Amino acid sequence: MAQFETSRRSLLKAGTAAAAAAIAPAAAHASENDKSVKFDGEYDVIVVGSGFAGMACAYKVAKAGLKVLMIEKMGVFGGNSAICGGNMACPVNPVQKAQGIKDSEELFIADCLKDGLGINHTELLDVLYRRGNDTVKFVTDCGAEFVPNKMLFEGGHSVPRSYEIKAGSGSGYIVPMYETLSKMKNCVMKTRTKFDDFVLDKDGRVTGVVCREGYRFNRKLASDDVENKTGHRRVYKARKGVMLAAGGFSRDIWFRQVQDPRVVPSTDSTNQPGATAGVLLKALEIGATPLQISWLQFLPYCNPHEDGFGVTVNFTNHACMDLGMVVNKKTGKRFMDEHAGRKIKTDAELKVIGKDKNYPIAICDDSIVKAINPSFVKAPLAAKTVFVANTLEEIADHFGIKKDAFLAEVKRFNQFVKEGEDKDFHRILKFNNGLTISKPPFYGVEVAPKIHHTMGGLLINPEAQVISSKTHKPIPGLYAGGEITGGVHGASRLGTVAVLDALTFGMVAGENLAKA
Incomplete structure (x- = not known):
């Protein structure tokens, strides 16, 4: 459950400092100079991060016959991309x-x-x-x-x-892309290799990276990585450039709270533990333009009794919200368009949840379950996050829903589906294929939003080049794609567009680096 209980004053000083860092000129940062360092190896392109954008970029570069290094700070490849809905x-x-x-x-x-x-x-x-x-x-x-x-x-x-x-998750891309890259002799991939800094030439061009091999991520130090000294320093040259694909910062407790003080440390996230802001902050230090960084998106399909992403999201999304309905158990009535965008649904859910944790109940039936991907149902049933009953009355009793109002609301919703018009919230029903909530068994699940995607990041152009806040032109040798960038989705993104975003701009970055 998202918690929003903190004082803005307590973070004013930290917020001011973060803002100052974000707009600091490149000259204020003592990046490594390529004339003063000894390189431990040379590649045509170095990719930081191994999710959708990183792997797409690495593939396009390697496919062009160039030598590419892809580094990942965690012990496994894929980042959030491997665990997302896909x-x-x-x-x-x-x-x-x-x-x-x-x-x-x-x-x-x-x-x-x-x-x-x-x-x-x-x-x-x-x-x-x-x-x-x-x-x-x-x-x-x-x-x-x-x-x-x-x-x-x-x-x-x-x-x-x-x-x-x-595959039912982002692993359906990550596994085959990894296997493809593994067969390409000109592609080197390293886990437990943390990016620490850029190497620049005298003109400010990005010519390499400083990293640590043998790095061991520490969850407790995730937001304050200066204390984590693990690993051995390495400096690698990038003849054509560096591509940033390090993702967002939904698990960076300090940095996300600076952006939005309502988000307290206990606010859960769907992301893997390594989703932190380190690479983003280093890019800002060399003059990259920050864009819409304070916009944080919540995922409104989560179960409050699971940690992180859990196993219930796809079921709640595709069964209960795409085809079923969601009610406030205190009133027994619907309170939103279940097919609206994520921000609209999140705002509506948080209003219902309030301080007393009145979690909304998402409902569907057997006909809906049979119409979706069966893999979405098996895991939440095994985890017992979803309650199954033979009657709607049992659903109401189990969750403490106001029974008479709830039963009437289900009938009203079913009639809307038959008529093809939602007279209460104007939800689009023409793609429901006539599926109503009427065939037992019935399914119910509690829902609550969790931090899912950090909307802002680095400003890029359509060629995936990172734009300088000083010159308003591309920083030579620096590209980015995926969640580390901003602007594509604005304040809140539509589901499934992030996968397209990361893969596409990773692909574009790789194509342009190959031609550089």
Whole structure:
């Protein structure tokens, strides 16, 4: 459960310091000078991070015949990408066309802008539209498998436009991409190798990285890594440039609280422990432009009784919110459009939850469960986060829902589905395929938002080049993609667009570095 109980005064001093650091000129930072260091090795390109963006970039560089080094500070490859839901949006794709689903660039961008509160950088969204089908081909060429002839209708989207990954998680991309890269002799991949700093030439071009091999991540020091001295210093030269794919900072307790003081240390996150701000902060020190860093997104599908991402998210998302309904147990009634974007649903849930932890209840039935990916159901049932009952009355009794109002609300919702019109919250129902909550057994699950995605980061251009806050031009030799960047999603992103974002801009960065 997200907790928002802290004093803004207690963080004023820290917030001021962070703001100052974010806009400090490059000259204030004593980066390594490439004339004064002895390199331990040379590569054409160095990639920092091993998730979607990092692996996509490494593949494109290696495929071009260049020598690439990919470093990962954790003990395993993949980062958050390996554990995310894995489904990927792709506007105007062949499956949509075959099924008569009408989509367009304008509709895709309008959907993103609605949830992003209009502060998205549309020139970056245009890249996702133009290159989306190239990205799908790229990952399938590497061995990723999608559920054939299926489009998911994800929250906040106006039409079904998202591919469903067969594996049920981001591992469906990470594993085949890793296996592909492992076979490429010109690609070197290192775990437990932490990026510490950049190497610059006299003109400010990024020419390499300082890192530590044999690094051991310490959860307790995640936000204050200066105290972690593990590993051995190495300096590697990057002849063409460095690509940053280090992800967001949802697990960086200090830095995320500086950005939003309502988020206290006990606020849970769906992210893996290594999602910290270190690489982002180093990029700001050499003059990269910070963008929308204080916007933090919560995932409204989480179970409050699981740690982290858990095993219930996909079930709650695709069964209960895509096709079922959510009620306030105190009133027994719906309180939001279950298909709205994540920010809209998160805000509505937090209002219901309040200080007394009145967790909303998400509901669906057997017909809905049979209509979704069966793997979404098995894990939460085994974990007992989902309650199964033969009657709706049992669901109400188990969760303490106001029974009469709840039973009436289910009937009202079912009628909306039959009529194709939600008269209460104007939810889009035409893609529900007539599925109502009427066939036992019935399923109920408590939901609460958790920090999921840090919306802001580094400013990049459509070529994935990092932009300098001093010159307003690309920092020579520096590229970035994925969650370490900002602007694509604005204040809040639509589900499945982050997978497209990271893979696409990783791919774009790799293509441009190969040509540099």
